[in-house]
Amino acid sequence: MSRFSSEIKIIPKAAWAVAIISYACLAVPMLAVFGFQEDMGPLGRYLVSFGIPLLFLIYILLAGYIYADARRRGMRAVVWTLLAFLIPNAIGFILYFIMREPLMHTCPGCGKPARAQFAFCTYCGTSLAPACPKCRQAVETEWPHCPHCGGSLKAAPVA
Numbered sequence: 001m002s003r004f005s006s007e008i009k010i011i012p013k014a015a016w017a018v019a020i021i022s023y024a025c026l027a028v029p030m031l032a033v034f035g036f037q038e039d040m041g042p043l044g045r046y047l048v049s050f051g052i053p054l055l056f057l058i059y060i061l062l063a064g065y066i067y068a069d070a071r072r073r074g075m076r077a078v079v080w081t082l083l084a085f086l087i088p089n090a091i092g093f094i095l096y097f098i099m100r101e102p103l104m105h106t107c108p109g110c111g112k113p114a115r116a117q118f119a120f121c122t123y124c125g126t127s128l129a130p131a132c133p134k135c136r137q138a139v140e141t142e143w144p145h146c147p148h149c150g151g152s153l154k155a156a157p158v159a
């Protein structure tokens with residue numbers, strides 16, 4: 001659960017504000033319309049009056065999460081937030097979670113963010129991951145050959 005709560009913390013305050021205001025703006029009229037419908041029964045009345053605005057609140061918070069998450073991953077935050085929000089039936093949200101890039105690393109040399117797949121820091125040139133000795137692209141230590149140039153990695157890759 002600690003991972004979940006730390007993820008919740010990245011949702012921008014503005015998204016919380018918009019979500020809560022929208023919730024109030026929806027729940028009050030919903031309650032005024034459905035709260036006194038005798039034929040719906042008490043459970044049905046409250047489920048509709050508070051449940052539908054709650055779905056909307058979650059939707060806005062998710063959009064806020066995607067904005068903050070895309071930013072820290074070096075993705076186009078505004079584009080992804082709009083896509084997620086506008087593609088119907090939450091398909092945009094699902095698409096985002098399938099296609100999002102890995103979390104950024106922090107460069108040990110200068111502290112600036114660096115993409116996970118980078119072998120060197122784009123700001124100061126510090127080595128971030130094992131690199132192919134021939135083409136200098138990022139490789140993994142267990143690969144015998146480089147996926148970019150085909151060169152042998154057996155001669156210990158530059159760390």
Ligand SMILES: [Zn+2]
Pocket residue numbers: 107108109110111112121122123124125126
């Ligand atoms: Zn750096």
Ligand SMILES: [Zn+2]
Pocket residue numbers: 132133134135136137146147148149150151
């Ligand atoms: Zn290579």
